[in-house]
Amino acid sequence: MVQKTSYDPGTPSWVDLGSPDPDAAADFYSDLFGWEIGEAGPPESGGYRLCMLRGIPVAGLGIQEQPDIAPYWTTYVSVADVDSTVKEVRGAGGQVMVEVMDVMDAGRMAVLADPSGAVFCAWQPLTHIGAGLVDEPGTLSWNELLTRDLDGSKAFYGTIFGWTANTMQLGEMAYTEWKLGGASMGGMMEMDATFPAEVPPHWMVYFAVADTDATVEKVVALGGHVHQPPMDIPQGRFALVADPQGALFSVIALAHAAG
Incomplete structure (x- = not known):
């Protein structure tokens, strides 16, 4: 077991799934990996769910925001300052798909893409560091x-x-x-x-x-x-x-x- 309490900036720290059918996805992954996945979160969370293993968060699950593409797993990279990361991405020829936003008290994030189009997220942790296992x-x-x-x-x-x-x-x-x-x-x-x-x-x-x-x-x-x-x-x-x-x-x- 590797239990995490923090991630150094520049380290992949979290993944989540955007699914057109979060209820069916929750059934599938809970059966496959033994995850405990609760009901959809409050409206301000967009119905986001945490996938837990032995009560520790290991992944996220939410509704697919872009219905015209295939469902997707997204990689998040921990950063010290997401606003600075966004500026660096623009300067290096990348794209900002979703501007910096606060995720309640969990952290701050932005959805980004490298110059070739590969999408990832930058995550500035507050109360949520990322995967605990x-x-x-x-x-x-x-x-x-x-x-x-x-x-x-x-x-x-x-x-x-x-x-x-x-x-x-x-x-x-x-x-x-x-x-x-x-x-x-x-x-x-x-x-x-x-x-x-x-x-x-x-x-x-x-x-x-x-x-x-x-x-x-x-x-x-x-x-x-x-x-x-x-x-x-x-x-x-x-x-x-x-x-x-x-x-x-x-x-x-x-x-x-x-x-």
């Missing part, structure tokens, strides 16, 4: 950018978050690990010709599981879909799946599970 079954374990512009992404995220890019060869595939002060922040892969042209650059969310194959079977049994069957990589055994509404996410049984 990571790297154990049913919790966030990795955030990965899929892009068609590796060099541009390296420059952008280096400017915004101070990340350095460590590119390595994994078999026939080049993979980039994002680092901040020597700590791993996430990864990046190039979207090659195997990706349909209509799939935009995006941030992928990985959840840790105890058994990838069993989890994939359960995804299907609950009405979800498999996009990449289980396969072994140096970090563990992973699969790419989607919930019944079409939101993509990855699951991984980590080779070296956190204690």
Whole structure:
């Protein structure tokens, strides 16, 4: 178990789902990961729900704000000053999709996009730091950018978050690990010709599981879909799946599970 009480600025700290059917999504993820998901929050929260594991927040769930695109999981990066981050994003060629706003007493946020169009959020924490548990079954374990512009992404995220890019060869595939002060922040892969042209650059969310194959079977049994069957990589055994509404996410049984 890895329990978190804070996140350094520049660290992915939270993920949430925008779904066209939050009630169905709540049923699916609570069955799949054992999350406790309550009723929709008050009107001022937009009906947002916290997904809990043993009473600790691990993810969020809300109504999909853009009905013309596929449902999506969003990555949030913790920042010290979201207003400054927004200015830096504009200066580095990114886009501000939703201006800075207060989320009650939980924190301040903005919805942003890098120059290639990959959407992410900047989160300035107040009472809500982000995920209280990571790297154990049913919790966030990795955030990965899929892009068609590796060099541009390296420059952008280096400017915004101070990340350095460590590119390595994994078999026939080049993979980039994002680092901040020597700590791993996430990864990046190039979207090659195997990706349909209509799939935009995006941030992928990985959840840790105890058994990838069993989890994939359960995804299907609950009405979800498999996009990449289980396969072994140096970090563990992973699969790419989607919930019944079409939101993509990855699951991984980590080779070296956190204690």
